[in-house]
Structures are given as C-alpha cells and as structure tokens.
Amino acid sequence: MVTTRPTGWKVRVAGWADREAVAGLRRAWTEEYAGRPVDDDGFQERFDEWLEREQDQRVTWLGFVEGDPVAMLNLLVVTRMPRPGQERPNRWGYLANVFVRPEHRGGGLGSRLLATCTTYADEQAFARVVLSPSERSVPLYTRGGFEPATSLMVRPGPA
Template structure:
C-alpha cells in the first residue's frame, strides 16, 4: 500500500471496516464470498491526500487475495474515481 510522505505517516488518521458475507454454496460454482465496506473515515484535516484511496486499495488487495467476488459500499461522490460503479439491483425495507 502506498503511504504518502507527510506528517501523518505512522499516526492513525483514518480507518475502514468491512463485513464479510457468504451466499449459500452452489455445486459447481466458485466462492460466493463478498464484502460490504461499511465505513471509510479520514480525519478532516487529513482528507484529500489519498488516504481513503490507500485504505480502499488495501481492502481491494485483501479481498482479491481472499477470493472475494465483489466489494460493495454505500456510494459517495468520492467513490467513483477509485473504480466503483453504481449498483441498481439492491432493494431495501425501512423498518422505522
């Protein structure tokens, strides 16, 4: 993972987490494991320096190494430049 040379190097200034999901096994198919990236956060004074992109790069590398079939995240205008695209096939049920 790329670590930009700046005053924050070595000091936690951001975080990301992900939940792993696995579909029911289907004979003759590959892994159905995928991850949902729930939160990516960078302290305001450290934003727009490539830190979130580095976090997502690390998650992507890990997911590939683990054989995940996809990464899903809640969209923001900043997620498109790093390679994500809209997913229109999702549905939701509001309980409150």
C-alpha cells in the same frame, strides 16, 4: 501486508491489539458529527464486545501518519451458503466505516485505504463489494471503481 507511501502513510490490517485505535477513530467521527465531545464511559467496553463477536467476519484497515492512527476502513465479509459441486467459498463484501481525521483529508489517504480494500477483495475473488455512499463521497468511490447498483433492492426500516 504493510504499504508505505512517500507521504509517510502506512496502511495495514488492524488486529485485536488495535481496538482502542479503531474505537478512538469511531469516537472522533461521532464527535465530529455531534460537534461536541460525547460522554460515554462504557463505549470502549461495548466496542470490544462487538469486535470480539464480529472480528472473524470483518477486515479493518488502519492508516497511520508518523505512527499515529488517523484513518480506518472496514469490510464485512459475507460468505454465501455453500453449493454442491462448488468447493471454494463464494464471498462478497460490504464496505463501511471509512474515516480519515479531518486534518489529514484531501491528500489521498481515503483513496489509498479504498484501493487496499478493493485489491484485497479482488485477490480473494469476491463476487462484489457493496457500499452505501454519502453524496459527498460518490466521486471518491467512483474513482475507486464503484458504479451505481442496478441489481440490488433496499427496504428502508420504519421511520
């Protein structure tokens, strides 16, 4: 489904043909954090290999402004082990890789992507959507219907 807003945003699901756009946003995010360009000639190839392996269990949305891909969000779909007597798949999602290019932040595009994803999860009757927020992004997710988890445990890896 494609949604357009008066601001000119367009949000749609990304496909294989969008892999350079998604990889470009991943690079932009990495370089923003690094504060400098990151040389890595093999990145697109590794990204494509990863996407080929992962694409059947992930949904990625792209946000466009005037045709340019400026934002993304990714949902990893986990399908639980089937149970006897339960015909429909039981699924939940891990939401990650939410990124809006800095010049387009603060206008609601991140919220728009989030709402598109949670609407999809509701339509698919996901049991839950889980994420690990940065401190700064907590208000964004709270407005999107997320609440602190009380039923999950985490075991951090070795430092």
